[in-house]
Amino acid sequence: MRYFAVVASAVMMLLLGGCRGSKTNRISAQMAYEGVSSYCHSEFDWSPAQENPQIMYVALADSTDAEYKLVFRSYTGALTYFHVDKETGSTRMVEFVPALNLETEAGTINLRDYLK
16 A cells, blocks of 8 residues: 555656656646746736636646647637647747637747746
């Protein structure tokens, strides 16, 4: 039973970015969320969401061994996907407009520039 508790704790630490101080300085899920949220709050007007916060948000959408995928939803319904490289923090952005079924590359940022 104790073995299970130790393994579960280790898994949770990895999933929640508890190894932030590791030698590789990998981006954790929490760091990815904080950086993308910081970027979105500095680049987009959030005033339409003051009365209805659900119309704009940032959320973790997916994760692989190499990257995190986060999504920003604008009040217009457009989605911006952020593909964050776990090793470097290099982040590729892809905008998707569901109403038009239109997807475009939107540039890149260094996520580390938006971490406090």
